[in-house]
Amino acid sequence: MSSPVLDRPRPAHRAADLLAAYLPGSFYFSSPRGSLLADGVHSFVRAAGRRSHARAAAEALDAAAGVLAEPVVAGAIGFRPGAASSLVVPAVVRRAGAPEAPLPGAAPTAAGPATWTVTPRPAPDAYADGVRRALELIGGGDLDKVVLARCLRLTADAPVPVPALLAGLVRADPATHAFAVDVTAPGDPATRTLVGASPELLVARRGDRVVANPLAGSRPRAGDRAVDRERVAELTASEKDRDEHAHVAAQVAEVLGRFCGELHVPAEPEVVGTPTMWHLSSRITGRLADPADPGSSSLALAEALHPTPAVCGVPTARARDTIAALEPEDRGYYAGLVGWTGLGGDGEWVVTIRSAEVCDRTVRLFAGAGIVAGSDPEAELAETTAKFATMLRALGVRDAAAAEGAA
Ligand SMILES: C=C(O[C@@H]1C=C(C(=O)O)C=C[C@H]1O)C(=O)O
Numbered sequence: 001m002s003s004p005v006l007d008r009p010r011p012a013h014r015a016a017d018l019l020a021a022y023l024p025g026s027f028y029f030s031s032p033r034g035s036l037l038a039d040g041v042h043s044f045v046r047a048a049g050r051r052s053h054a055r056a057a058a059e060a061l062d063a064a065a066g067v068l069a070e071p072v073v074a075g076a077i078g079f080r081p082g083a084a085s086s087l088v089v090p091a092v093v094r095r096a097g098a099p100e101a102p103l104p105g106a107a108p109t110a111a112g113p114a115t116w117t118v119t120p121r122p123a124p125d126a127y128a129d130g131v132r133r134a135l136e137l138i139g140g141g142d143l144d145k146v147v148l149a150r151c152l153r154l155t156a157d158a159p160v161p162v163p164a165l166l167a168g169l170v171r172a173d174p175a176t177h178a179f180a181v182d183v184t185a186p187g188d189p190a191t192r193t194l195v196g197a198s199p200e201l202l203v204a205r206r207g208d209r210v211v212a213n214p215l216a217g218s219r220p221r222a223g224d225r226a227v228d229r230e231r232v233a234e235l236t237a238s239e240k241d242r243d244e245h246a247h248v249a250a251q252v253a254e255v256l257g258r259f260c261g262e263l264h265v266p267a268e269p270e271v272v273g274t275p276t277m278w279h280l281s282s283r284i285t286g287r288l289a290d291p292a293d294p295g296s297s298s299l300a301l302a303e304a305l306h307p308t309p310a311v312c313g314v315p316t317a318r319a320r321d322t323i324a325a326l327e328p329e330d331r332g333y334y335a336g337l338v339g340w341t342g343l344g345g346d347g348e349w350v351v352t353i354r355s356a357e358v359c360d361r362t363v364r365l366f367a368g369a370g371i372v373a374g375s376d377p378e379a380e381l382a383e384t385t386a387k388f389a390t391m392l393r394a395l396g397v398r399d400a401a402a403a404e405g406a407a
Contacts, residue, residue, distance in 0.1 A: 084332070159361055201348070203305055303337075
């Protein structure tokens with residue numbers, strides 16, 4: 001007679017051990033669904049020509065299947081079509097459960113160097129001008145929604161310790177999707193790492209079950225209970241934010257509907273919180289019509305969903321052109337996707353937001369806000385400032401708004 005205890009698979013590692021074992025060059029990803037640490041490169045995965053990343057990943061996984069026990073493809077894909085990607089089949093993969101909440105009283109430690117220079121691109125006023133221009137396009141009927149982002153370039157007085165930065169992000173919010181990916185490009189003077197804590201699940205797949213959790217419509221978290229209660233009530237009631245959110249939920253549901261035999265889309269968004277923000281959220285769940293189809297892998301679903309109107313806009317092509325015309329800094333990996341996919345198609349991909357590219361002493365980070373009819377340029381600017389706080393706090397950059405203003 002078999003024992004139910006012995007039959008149950010048990011993680012071989014603790015989540016905290018995987019986080020502690022992370023070194024630049026590794027791939028780290030953790031979420032409420034579990035943690036994954038991958039090292040070494042068995043093979044590189046490149047989507048040349050018109051081949052999708054999902055096709056290239058499926059071929060690489062098939063080739064690795066005879067060699068590796070449980071191959072995965074892990075990495076990140078940039079925002080633009082044809083943007084840089086960094087997908088590999090790692091040589092070694094370790095898995096564990098979800099990160100645990102830190103013990104109460106555990107002191108938060110900032111990762112960072114002491115002194116920073118901060119250069120905004122564009123300058124905050126120019127960002128607000130860009131929002132005004134986007135509102136003109138929306139008013140002219142060319143566009144329903146566009147997400148405009150701005151960038152901060154930071155330079156520290158010492159190299160940024162990426163493992164401490166990653167650990168700080170997980171400690172600040174163990175329920176986040178935390179990641180660190182080697183995205184070193186030719187010509188980089190040192191390892192370049194994409195690191196972040198995304199609240200936004202693009203898609204996760206397990207067996208025939210899929211879940212996506214688009215977010216859009218935001219308020220900064222105040223840190224004061226009464227004020228936050230008001231902000232949540234205001235966000236829930238805001239027509240402008242509900243409109244911004246509806247665009248995203250509708251598109252995600254439409255795309256997943258092509259793959260699913262069953263799909264559940266909540267009638268109303270709910271409000272979810274991160275340590276820095278409140279967001280309208282829709283948890284969309286479904287069952288795949290044909291889970292054995294390689295075209296339904298988690299990466300294929302993620303590529304079909306990308307870019308959602310949470311980071312691009314409606315209609316997609318117009319919004320993409322508007323972003324290219326109005327944002328002075330190429331997004332790189334920001335607003336792309338990061339995650340992993342396995343041999344049977346299971347996996348998890350998140351939207352690359354609340355993230356930074358770190359290379360030696362330099363950091364490049366972005367934050368964006370959804371613009372729809374009725375958006376206020378100054379409020380959208382303030383929203384991007386609030387979104388920067390996730391990374392700036394973890395980096396130990398104090399009073400970034402002042403640092404930005406002084407730049
Ligand atoms: C674009 C970002 O966030 C996205 C945009 C949101 C919004 O416009 O309300 C909310 C969550 C994210 O989907 C970002 O954090 O940079």
